Amino acid sequence: MDPDVWPGVAQPPSGAKAAVAGKAAGLLFKGAARRLPLRVVYPDGTVLGQGGPEAPVMTMVRPEAFEARIGDNGLIGLGESFMAGDWEASDLAGVLEVFAAAVDTLIPMPLQKLRSLYLPRTPKQERNAEQNTRSNISRHYDLSNDLFATFLDATMSYSSALFPVAAGPLDAVEWDVLAQAQQDKIDRLLDKAGVGQGTRLLEIGTGWGELALRAAARGATVYSVTLSSEQQALAQQRIADAGYSHQVTVALQDYRAVEGEYDAVVSVEMIEAVGYEYWPIYFQTIDRVLAPGGKVAIQAITMPHGRMLATRNAYTWVHKYIFPGGFLPSVRAIESVTQQNTTLRVRERMGMGDHYAATLRLWEERFLAKSRDVGELGFDAVFQRMWLFYLCYSRAGFQSGYLDVQQIVLDRREAQL
Template identity: 55%
Template sequence: MTVSSTMHWPSLARSPRAPLHAKVARSIFERAVRMVPVRVVTPDGRSCGGDTGPSAPVFEIVRPGSFFARLGRDTKVGFGEAYMAGDWRAGPGTDLADLLTPFAARLTTLVPQPLQRLRAVVDQRIPAHHENTLEGSRDNIEAHYDLSNDLFAAFLDPTMSYSSAWFPDDVDLVGAGDLEGAQLRKIDGILDFAGVREGTRVLEIGTGWGALAIRAAQRGAQVTTVTISQEQLDLATKRVAEAGVSHRVDLRLQDYREVVGDFDAIVSVEMIEAVGEEYWPTYFAAIDRLLAPGGKVSIQAITMAHERMLATRRSFGWIQKYIFPGGLIPSLQAIDETLAAHTSLRVSQRRELGPHYARTLRLWRDRFTQEWPAIHAQGFDETFRRMWEFYLAYCEAGFRTGYLGVSQLQLTRAPAWG
């Protein structure tokens, strides 16, 4: 597969012409970085920022004109696009996530309050074709997960788990390195919350590359697992067969909305983020409909604070444009409210893994960087490399600061009183 920056992202090939917007963006940026403990350097040797000392993370602006023009055209998308285009980078000796973390910690205060009130005017709206209808969901999933199985295999651990791991409690997360063991621990945590054991009828919504289905089958469960990614289904089928559990796993290319039957346990790992707010009631109602009496549900969900979700849910950001079209991260409050309004289910147990996701992402990025020559040989270009570097580091910074969280949630039916 070949990913050409000019073919897939033509707007990156040339700098936008927006002198007035660029001037405003420069003023806002220079004001904002005075509150951030980083050192910003420009090609002419100028330096600014909230920490100009030699040990501060270095934000190096390579092409100021293009950087501020992109930022001025659309702040939420332009910052990441400018990195993809090479308009800025982490300075020598500065790790990208270390640079982004202080920005993430101050994300809600970097733009002055009067300008924040203009969000509804300046934010791009989410494109209609990103809506998660049956057809739209397939398109959105294919845009990310069908890039290449070999791409994901290059930086994921042997379980091919593309979600937060759960490292042992007695391990220093800064130095934790056994990603495969931590991913298996995460999967076991999900299966334990759902009560999966010998003879359990399990439905998995979102197959991934089959690791959870294999683990559940090895417990003696009978697993039905659904995905709308053909690439994932093909490799998951092969991996299930190699694990010797094909007789216990029914793999389907099927949307969760089309599933029928009764299941003792329903599991879904970091799938809700791709559902879209409009379809959260449908997602949870489907789970409620498919869950047998006395059954349990276990989901793993990336979350954000409720007020931040409300403030950003209608706007179009860099992650949605380039990484996960149609996605929206829920809040724990939104999950609770959706369950109460549309199902008989309630959250009965919760496990928080936010710092574990920061470490997971760092290990993925280290591996991505290490394996870049092999990834590049698959046909992915330098713009793609910078896009994925930014994506992984941006998310790591979010989990480091608590701007993002991730929860394992056990759902059970609320008791029927009266």
């Protein structure tokens, strides 16, 4: 493992302070594990947990290193220790789901109140001020279009699908229905926003162009903004290949800089990258450009309001390795921010967290099946363990109910009364 590439992973923390913190973290972890419905297996044969034979198994490979990492960095250390191979799990999402379901009780309440004193804070350069946002987005979405193509379906949709009832139980849906389920998700949002012939549509967050393509096919004129040069290039190519270049503009532009007037605004899983302190600007921008009588449809990953408030200043493994500057809203926060800062009001919403769990499972299976292809693109074993942890960590959040994903419709009816 190259320490220059993976400075936080190549070696566990060392020294007297790390040893003391590791011992304390180890005691806290073992105390929590004894109460949880899983099995934690140590090299000496010790097994902790309340799980039966079918429970997920967390196998400790280097327990001292594991404890040193979580002692030094909390839950960041949990992810880094998996990246380093300090522990294994045949059902990684299952193990992480147990932790996600018990997140409020893993650490004793008196110690939870002290978390802000010892956990890392968000680096200033990762706050989503306008001068930082391009860099934050680039670190994730500009990794490689080819990387994302290894585990996404043909629509290149990187957000929750919406599976039809006919697809069967969500925990058993198969890959061959994913592309249609992604298009169904997009079509529902376009329907709710009233997108059709002649609609002037603003899309905040282009992805790789599927929503713009489907809106153009309805006869809409689309202005789509992204901060990923890789996404812009592929989206433009797909749009040109489909013959819609005259209807769709894909701009490399911050959402705050958008001008003009639009009959509809659609944004799919973009608010998560905006940052807590910038939610008012995000919705004020939408309010500013939305034409009278216009509608807004967004898809947003959400968390419970209490957890959102408790973690709004936290710096997590996901921030450090996957989405710098990101933060998930609650439904209550979206309602409050729009009421206090805009004329927009939430009119309708639909939760579909189970659909995201199914989507992530399919991505995870595909990513594992394409491991050799990912390696040939230049992504090493540590990266692949990191990405697997990210997919499973996300799936665990939805399976446990800690996370949800909502399609939310907003308009100005109240302001017009």
